[in-house]
Amino acid sequence: MTQSIQAKTLTLGDVKTKFSLQFAESEELFREWIDDLPEITEVEKRYLDKVKAGYANSADYPMIEDTVKMVVLAPLLFLADLYLTPFHIEAEKSVELVTVDEGILVRGSIDVLLLIESFWVVAIEAKRAQYSVEAGLPQLLCYMLSNPNPDRPTFGLLTNGSNFRFIKLIKQDTSQYALSYEFVIDRANDFYEVFRILKRLSGIISSYSTST
Structure with missing residues (x-):
């Protein structure tokens, strides 16, 4: 049973203050999106190209x-095998976003998906204009902090369909989070790298379930 959090109006500052959360600027806290990434096959590349x-x-x-x-x-x-055991999807209630973009009222939503207790995904959707992936960061951190296993890091993915950013959070007396670079779907091989990182994180998280 996942924790229900009213995250609609939370800012990043609110989350940092409420949960004694700090941003880790050093890359050392989150090396999983950089080191030991799996190779990608030609079949996987063709699928991702589609x-x-x-x-x-x-x-x-x-x-x-x-x-x-x-x-x-x-x-x-699907391609990263995140619909298979030990993963499963639980959908949280959407959070509505409302802003003004060049004088036009823009409505969007943040859909939060829990793939397993240690992996959260936030999909940001908007009409007429795209929201930055940063729009979902406060809500994603808030949900990640509900991880019932504080001895293990929690991972997350923010995407608005074209941009992707990975997050790692470690709970402790003063919890810390770190961010990957931002990847763009149509920039060079970024989309391949997103997939490789997903495979890497899924392997790490799967190892949690086999060690319990």
Whole structure:
């Protein structure tokens, strides 16, 4: 049973203060997105190229509900075997985003998915304009802090369909979190790297379940 948190109005400053949370600027806290990444096969590359092509095609038309999850996130998680044991998906209630973009009222949503107690995914969806992945960071950190196993790090992924950022959080007296670089789906081999990091993290988290 996951913890229910009212995260709609939380800012990053609120989360840091409420939970005594600090940002770790050193890359040493979060080496998992850099070191020992698995190789990617030609079959996997072709699959990811199709996902990229599907996203590019969808971006040419008005965004519909759930586009982020349907076109990009779902196939990415599938290819990384994150629908298989020990992972499973629990969907949290969406958080609505409302801002003004060049005089236009923009409504969006943050959908929070728990793949396992140590891995959270936040999908940010918007109509008429894209939200930065940073828009979901306070909410994602808030959920990650609900991890019932404080002796283990918690990992997260933020995406708005085109941009991706990974997060690691360690709970302690003064909890710390670290961020990966931001990856962009149509920039060089970024999307391949996103997949490699997902495979790396899934292997780490799977090892937690086998060691209990």
